[in-house]
Amino acid sequence: xxxxxxxxxxxxxxxxxxxxxxxxxxxxxxxxxxxxxxxxxxxxxxxxxxxxxxxxxxxxxxxxx
Amino acid sequence: xxxxxxxxxxxxxxxxxxxxxxxxxxxxxxxxxxxxxxxxxxxxxxxxxxxxxxxxxxxxxxxxxxxxxxxxxxxxxxxxxxxxxxxxxxxxxxxxxxxxxxxxxxxxxxxxxxxxxxxxxxxxxxxxxxxxxxxxxxxxxxxxxxxxxxxxxxxxxxxxxxxxxxxxxxxxxxxxxxxxxxxxxxxxxxxxxxxxxxxxxxxxxxxxxxxxxxxxxxxxxxxxxxxxxxxxxxxxxxxxxxxxxxxxxxxxxxxxxxxxxx
Numbered sequence: 001x002x003x004x005x006x007x008x009x010x011x012x013x014x015x016x017x018x019x020x021x022x023x024x025x026x027x028x029x030x031x032x033x034x035x036x037x038x039x040x041x042x043x044x045x046x047x048x049x050x051x052x053x054x055x056x057x058x059x060x061x062x063x064x065x
Numbered sequence: 066x067x068x069x070x071x072x073x074x075x076x077x078x079x080x081x082x083x084x085x086x087x088x089x090x091x092x093x094x095x096x097x098x099x100x101x102x103x104x105x106x107x108x109x110x111x112x113x114x115x116x117x118x119x120x121x122x123x124x125x126x127x128x129x130x131x132x133x134x135x136x137x138x139x140x141x142x143x144x145x146x147x148x149x150x151x152x153x154x155x156x157x158x159x160x161x162x163x164x165x166x167x168x169x170x171x172x173x174x175x176x177x178x179x180x181x182x183x184x185x186x187x188x189x190x191x192x193x194x195x196x197x198x199x200x201x202x203x204x205x206x207x208x209x210x211x212x213x214x215x216x217x218x219x220x221x222x223x224x225x226x227x228x229x230x231x232x233x234x235x236x237x238x239x240x241x242x243x244x245x246x247x248x249x250x251x252x253x254x255x256x257x258x259x260x261x262x263x264x265x266x267x268x269x270x271x272x273x274x275x276x277x278x279x280x281x282x283x284x285x286x287x288x289x290x291x292x293x294x295x296x297x298x299x300x301x302x303x304x305x306x307x308x309x310x311x312x313x314x315x316x317x318x319x320x321x322x323x324x325x326x327x
Binding site: 006007022024025029030031032033034037038039041042053057058059061062063064065 | 081082083084085091104105106107108109110111112115116117118120121124134136142143145146149150151153154155221249271272282
């Protein structure tokens with residue numbers, strides 16, 4: 001399955017958003033997620049299935065003004 | 066005391082956390098500024114670099130209240146999704162709401178801003194909108210649920226100061242009970258002092274300190290003027306006048322004679 005992860009093409013076998021995050025080493029990380037432009041809460045990642053061409057955003061805290 | 070959404074603060078300076086020469090410099094500048102609120106953002110996290118994980122540790126060390134922004138969002142939808150991610154990540158209902166209309170001026174898209182402010186307020190967010198000095202937009206934002214307004218002084222990072230001071234005065238006069246924070250465009254301590262003397266409740270700045278030759282010293286300078294400007298406002302400024310008015314008593318001036326020539 002090919003998705004768009006943080007704006008870049010990414011091949012994955014992950015079935016859910018939770019699996020994707022864990023596979024990237026983010027299981028315990030301070031991150032937040034969105035799928036196809038909408039926020040997905042951490043508690044909903046396990047129930048969020050991934051489909052081909054999904055656009056996933058994984059963000060973390062950063063400097064800001 | 067500065068009160069924003071029911072929380073009181075001693076400092077009236079809100080500080081951005083970007084563009085400092087080093088993490089250490091950021092930490093020392095925040096301390097020197099006395100800021101109790103710092104702004105942060107969200108950015109894409111790379112599995113390899115994991116940049117955000119280290120930054121979060123630094124922010125926790127600062128011990129400040131965190132105000133996440135939605136910088137870079139171009140639509141209400143993007144801003145709403147970003148605000149939700151920020152709420153979960155930072156554990157706060159506060160959001161510095163930015164919906165940007167134009168890359169050159171980074172001016173707020175007031176239409177998208179009002180739309181996003183209404184949606185987020187309904188979702189329980191406490192919205193601090195980055196707006197312009199426009200009065201009608203301010204009214205819409207307040208009607209949408211905003212209990213704080215953050216008009217720009219000048220475009221972000223431009224260091225030009227209060228370029229539309231008459232409109233900013235009007236805004237202050239029109240909303241005496243809404244906390245108003247000048248956000249963006251402050252370049253020098255005197256700009257910040259001017260905003261505070263006008264009765265603005267606080268100033269939010271980043272570049273003027275972070276990009277200064279010595280950010281820590283500049284942070285200390287801003288801390289002093291923000292406090293001085295507020296004191297001056299509370300003390301009540303005198304009105305300017307066209308002609309001179311002697312400060313030394315005229316009565317009893319030696320050699321004084323009434324000028325009969327005029």
